[in-house]
Amino acid sequence: MTTASTSAPSESQSFLFVTWFRSRLLARWYERHLQRRDLAEIDDHLLRDLGLTPEDVRRECAKSFWRA
Template identity: 75%
Template sequence: MTARAAPNAVSVSRFRRRPFPFIALCRLRLLARWHDRYLQRLDLAEIDEHLLRDLGLTPEDVRHECAKSFWQA
């Protein structure tokens, strides 16, 4: 008896693997996004209270946002 694949089995070779540079680019973009978010939160923490009122934010809003980790949106 010979082993045969099921008629509806999908061949692994049908799926193209993504090239390595694509994965590296995605990781680089993610790191850049995290770094940008970190810098934005540092800037937000330094804004004066009267400017926060102009933006419609309270000091509590700023504390809550700045307490988040860099990977949290």
Template identity: 75%
Template sequence: MAARTAFPSAPLHSRRFFPFVSWLRSRLLARWYDRHLQRLDLAEIDNHQLRDLGLTPQDVRRECAKSFWQP
């Protein structure tokens, strides 16, 4: 029976995916932060501008109530 270690070495092919996973994670975090900022901006728009955009205050409240990870 082979000895087990706390940190088994990963095969070489899985190590190549780490930069991709890191890039994907950073893109996801950037998207979430951008969505958060967009919702903050949307909450500050007045009713006149909302009418120009074709939105109602209820639409804005519904959108701003979502969590940052929800599209």
């Protein structure tokens, strides 16, 4: 017979999941920050090749790191 305690995640499993989730979230935010910083450094000629305007770049770089 299976009890509810064996099918539920243990406290350590929950802690590991939350720790993993937080680390992935922080990594995603940091990567987004780096991408926006790199985007801000692209010159106008390359922006035109990408189909972006300086206003597009300003708008994207003005976003907070947690916003996609």
